[in-house]
Amino acid sequence: MKTQSNSTDSSQDLLKEIECLAKKLTPITEIGVLLELNEVELRDGINTIGHPFRIAYFKGMAQTAMKIRERNMALAEAGSPAADEALASYLRKMMNDL
Numbered sequence: 001m002k003t004q005s006n007s008t009d010s011s012q013d014l015l016k017e018i019e020c021l022a023k024k025l026t027p028i029t030e031i032g033v034l035l036e037l038n039e040v041e042l043r044d045g046i047n048t049i050g051h052p053f054r055i056a057y058f059k060g061m062a063q064t065a066m067k068i069r070e071r072n073m074a075l076a077e078a079g080s081p082a083a084d085e086a087l088a089s090y091l092r093k094m095m096n097d098l
Contacts, residue, residue, distance in 0.1 A: 015056040018042075022060030031057075 014035065021031045028046060032039035045053030069090055075083035 011052070015052055018053060018056040019060035022057045023063050025061070025064060028057075 014037075017035055018031060021034065026034070028043050029039055031037070032042045042053060045051040046057045048054060069087075072080075072083045072086045072090075076087050
């Protein structure tokens, strides 16, 4: 018989797995297959503001995005025109997210 604690631990483990896979830029469909989750329920959860699936997915994705932005900032400081363009795109995205 599952206890509440075991169920909570399982839920936390699942959220950590979703976060880890999102950090590796894994598409939602593949996350569902790899974790044997119903794709519709996973996708609905990720598309619902405040849902634990959404928080885990975006947390993982945001960690990778931050690393990419940091690398692009360093490249822009070194004079890379492509990195400058990427940074301008990030700034536009930030403004659109307001």
